[in-house]
Amino acid sequence: MFEKIEEVQNYLFKYLETRLDLIKTETQERLENIVIQLIYLIVLLLLAALTGIFLFIMLALGINEWLDSRYVGFLIVFGLLAASTAIWAKAGRQVQQAVRQLLFRVFNHK
Structure with missing residues (x-):
């Protein structure tokens, strides 16, 4: 009887050990996905910001050319x-x- 118990x-x-390992693996996978998405988003935002800066510079230069001025566009x-x-x-x-x-x-x- 004690052997059965x-x-x-x-x-x-x-x-329980297997269940805890499964929860640990799922949590680690979720965290990895969040980190990967954050890195992708940071790089995307950086590239978008740089693109925006260059667009504003081009806009200012275009206004300068249109108004025949050196500073008014800026x-x-x-x-x-x-x-x-x-x-x-x-x-x-x-x-x-x-x-x-x-x-x-x-x-x-989910």
Whole structure:
């Protein structure tokens, strides 16, 4: 009788050990996927930012050429960027709430 109890105990221990290993592997896989996605997103955002910078420089040079000036195009582009920065800063709370909702949907999506 004690042999049966020991056998069931061993099977139960092996089952729990296997289950914990499975949970550990699944968690590690999820973390790896998150890290890979974050690295991809960081590189993509960096490339998009560089592209945006060059586009704004080209826009400023185009305005300079159109207005036959050396600085007015850069001042206009600066003004547009400063205004958009101010608007973005004013909308901080709403933007933060929208990002929270987006992250909630992304991380709770199965």
